[in-house]
Amino acid sequence: MTIARQRFKTWLGMDCCSQLPGDLLADILRRLPLRSLVSARGVCLTWRAIDDDHSLTTQAAALLPNHLYGLFVRLNEPASSPFPRRRQPPPSPVGVDIDDPEYELDDPTIEVHCNGLLLLNHHIVNPATRQWMRLPPVPPYTSLPDITHDDRGLVFDPSVSPHYDVLWMPYLILHQLPTVSLSDQWPPSPFILHVFSSTTGRWEKSFL
Amino acid sequence: MATGSGAAAAAADAEEKESGSRMITLTSNEGKAFVVTEASARQSATIRSMVDDGGCVDKGFPLPNVDSKTLARVIQYCDEHGNKEAHTVDERAALAKFDKDFIAELDADKAFLYDVTMAANYLHIQGLFALTTQCIADTIKGKTPEEIRTAFGIEYDLTAQDEEEIKEEDTHA
Secondary structure, three states: OHHHHHHHHHHHOHHHOOOOOHHHHHHHHOOOOHHHHHHHHOOOHHHHHHHHHOOHHHHHHHHOOOOOOOOOOOOOOOOOOOOOOOOOOOOOOOOOOOOOHHHOOOOOOEEEEEOOEEEEOOEEEEOOOOEEEEOOOOOOOOOOOOOOOEEEEEEEOOOOOOOEEEEEEEOOOHHHOOHHHHHOOOOOOOOEEEEEEOOOOEEEEEEO | OOOHHHHHHHHHHHHHHHHHOOEEEEEOOOOOEEEEEHHHHOOOHHHHHHHHOOOOOOOOEEOOOOOHHHHHHHHHHHHHHHHOOOOOHHHHHHHHHHHHHHHHHHHOOHHHHHHHHHHHHHOOOHHHHHHHHHHHHHHHOOOOHHHHHHHHOOOOOOOHHHHHHHHHHHHHO
16 A cells, blocks of 8 residues: 555656656546646646646636626516617627527526526526527326426536536425325335436436 | 469458468566567557558567556457457447446556556557546546545645635636
């Protein structure tokens, strides 16, 4: 163990930059998402210098979608705007007009949002990148009585991954549940959470 | 009776067959010789270019930067990827499973993992290098700087001023 430790040190530590090609460590650090890369910068002077030399953090940050500083939602357009009109449009206006017929939104209500990603009426919209997609239909809750309500959640952090998850949670009213499903292990738990993952592009089932 | 062109084609076939089954000797820094198929050795871009440049195939290739234990493990990877087909879904799945088991075993012995990474870098074995560097990156991922230092046995050498700079950066990140 001590020997292994020593070898790590001579491999990745500061006293051995000549042995360990900085390029090799750079190749390792290059594989990290931005948040981990920022942590790696704080490890020691060597790692920090390698990151600087190869502009790893700068490059990783450049891959992120435009940073979203905030979100304005204007309701009942075109009622008088609280913002002064500009003669010229701002240099790089970033926005999505959700009334645009292109989006085919019957009810453009923002249900949830997370780090700049919006969920509205079965659509995922990223105003910063102007990308949007319609979610596939949510699978039915087979073991439950008719669900009239469900809650939605969105998980997205562009500094970790460009991917996101959408959570679909049923509202459960206990006295309406079939008793058998509460008392037995089988049939399986009715508390099913549907999770849409942009990595797979499918709804997956999660059991609580 | 073979015509002129038929004989030439047969000769070319024989030559191709010969190069396909040609064996290459790799020698570790401890002088231990490993005989591998050319297909396996060609996983290494370094050896591939030496073979294609008409290098000393018969004499073999001495590898002064690689010890026997590391070379044996690297050859295990090259054999699997060089000698096996990866055309069908099943074949690709089998290779992916091999990679998964291979890296899991290496991950348990970090010092050896680093040796293999260095060798993959030196021999330019792209697939193996990607596999090992990703594995090391996964060890770093999600850890605080302190946890990374512990995992890699790195001494803390940042001054208070560096710390301040990092904090400053973090608030912007």
